[in-house]
Amino acid sequence: MAETQQETVFKSVLELANNNEVPEKYIYAQGSINTSPLLLAVPQVDLILLTSPDRQQELNKLQSGLKSCGCIQVINHGIEDSFLDKVLEISKQFFALPTEEKLKYARTVNQIEGYGNDKVLTDNQRLDWSDRLYLNVFPEDIRKLQF
DSSP: OHHHHHHHHHOOHHHHHTSSSOOGGGOOOTTSSOOSOOOSOOOEEEHHHHTSTTTHHHHHHHHHHHHHTSOOEEESOOOOHHHHHHHHHHHHHHHTSOHHHHGGGBOOTTOSSEEESOOOOSTTOOOOSOOEEEOOOSSGGGOOOOO
16 A cells, blocks of 8 residues: 555655546545535634624524534734735646656655645545645644644
């Protein structure tokens, strides 16, 4: 299995796309994915309301959102739009780099941080056709950057 993990970490989507055949790990059985439109809106959780005396309703929305769709949209978080725009621009710049440059930041097999694909947990796991850059930035003591 270690060989499979190593292969997944270092084969970018671009490399996979250059092959004549789609690797089996990226093929889902017909009907195994629900392709119907999302019927449930992603809940918005107001960070300010989570700190108010009347926070129970917001806590319920948080719990419900994480249980029902696995995600939430956080509003009133205090992060400036200009900062978020800058993060988006830097992300675009990173993914526009040549593959050789991005591979300098490749995650190792046993780590989640870094550039790469899905972490392979089982031999029969189906993978997403995507490249990712995962970084823990806060709190600083959990960072494991080794680049």
